[in-house]
Amino acid sequence: MNHAHGGKYYIKEVSAVTGLSKQVIRKWEERYDIIQPVRHENGYRLYSERDINILLTIKSLQKKGFSIKQAATEAKERLVSVDKDTEQTKVKVVLHSELNSYVIQLIEIGYTCNELELLVVLKHAYHFYGLEKFLTSVVSPFLKEVGDRWESGEWDEYQESVSSMVVKDFLVQIRRNFQYSDNASLVLGACLPHEYHEIPVHYLLLRFMLRGWKTTLIGASPAPGSIQSLVTRLKPRKVLLSASTTLPFEKDPELLSSLDSFAAENKRIEFYLGGAGAIQYTKDKTINNIYITNSIEEILLIDQKDSGNLPI
Secondary structure (H helix, E strand, O other): OOOOOOOOEOHHHHHHHHOOOHHHHHHHHHHHOOOOOEEOOOOOEEEOHHHHHHHHHHHHHHHOOOOHHHHHHHHHHHHOOOOOOOOOOOOOOOOOOOOOHHHHHHHHHHHHOOHHHHHHHHHHHHHHHOHHHHHHHHHHHHHHHHHHHHHHOOOOHHHHHHHHHHHHHHHHHHHHHOOOOOOOOEEEEEEOOOOOOOHHHHHHHHHHHOOOOEEEEEOOOOOOOHHHHHHHHHOOOEEEEEOOOOHHHHHOOOHHHHHHHHHHOOOOOEEEEEOHHHHHHHOOOOOOOOEEOOOHHHHOOOOHHHHOOOOO
């Protein structure tokens, strides 16, 4: 966790956040001289957010095939640039994911699976940033780190599930308490059948709510046909479909074509499909009536006249 002296972290905390052992951190520090911890009055090293992000940058480059030496050199080159427009040299840090202190704390706490502490940090970050920046600067990078660590085997299923569950529950709470106009246009979000990862849908719907939309969510793994049924009943302006894996399409090979045909019958409704599984599965498929995208900004490009919502 953060400490009073300049927002620094002990090496044990840096190890938990980066997934690097204490020995590796010290080795990289001494051999490549790329991080510069300060000494606390008690003699312990204290590392900054900058140091943590540098270590993550090297680790990320290593995964892409760089040797440690090459990664350290590349990180140094990314680290410092000279701003010629000023009289003094400015140090500009170009980092792994530019993780802020809240994300760093969440990673550390997620590593230990402390649900209460995760919730406390999420609340603090939410009140500090406000909803828009909280989503883009805290929730999104944290969940990306959680997913990356689970996929690489650094975190086990319990660590991933606890972190994801706490974030999901917090987003659900925000959505429940969000105020919107009864006359607002409706956007419907849904996981595909056999898709259980609903956090991306909550994330998308909250960003729409910030822009004045009314939202409805179909939960994880809805029954076959329920998406079409609810769309027919509610007549939303936009439908956001999500699949983080290819399982929905493997379980039902006709799912995509049936949804595409349904979208063709409802031309006044915009249908979007995203998620890693959807992007992978549709890369060699012909889809005529559903937008395939993983860009939230593309989906948010709404016509104010058409939507009746606030301008972006």
